[in-house]
Amino acid sequence: MISLPNTLVVYLSIAAGSALGGVGRYWCSGVAARLFGETFPWGTLLVNVAGSFLIGFFATLTGPDGRIFAGSTVRQFVMLGVFGGFTTFSSFSLQTLNLVQDGELLHAGSNIVGSIMLCLVAVWLGHILALSINTMKWI
Template identity: 55%
Template sequence: MRMYWWVALGSGLGGMARYGCTELAAAWLGGAFPWGTVAVNVLGSFAIGFFAAFSGTESRVNVPAEARVFVMVGLCGGFTTFSSFSLQTLELLRDAAWLAAGANAGGSVALCLLAAWLGHASAAALSRVPRGR
């Protein structure tokens, strides 16, 4: 039951961070394109890729299971917005904004996969146990 509390806490904090980021992006860049959603999905993808490699079994960092659940399921799950992304893309399609919908869908998927890979590669490079020790 303790793990569920870690997920709940992380999800709440991640959701609050998502709301703040999307509001900030809309204030800075306008609301015609969902830049905030793209940004949180890319940042969240980087974070989950980084933390997965940084705290994984081949890492030199020993992270308790509670911390992994808090960050990866809670924070990242609450922070990233795939459901928001889907609805916003649907709304762009319904408004016949074909190019924007395609850019949002294709760009989000490509950028999030790249960010997850960069996060994973960054943490793997940082957490490799040096040879000969």
């Protein structure tokens, strides 16, 4: 059996997670576009809010005081790979710039405020939910 250096394993796990997250982002954005239309970047907003919630939840649930142990490679796979590939702040930035360049200043401002505020609330809610699971007494 071939043994890979730990650094290579970490890079490969992050790459695999990024691929999964990217596919998830593409799917979610497509669903949002079909449901709500494409005049506002609803898919990107949805993905960023969901990704913020999930990373807050996972980081707290698997952190040093968390209920579930996850090794550093697993945490890197999920948080850097999957959630890094899933969230789209680079897309957010480009879409907001396009809205500004198209003179859609209200949409651009709404996208900025909505993304920042909703993602901060989502990461906090994920953190709170995981804290409640961490302190739950199992019968």
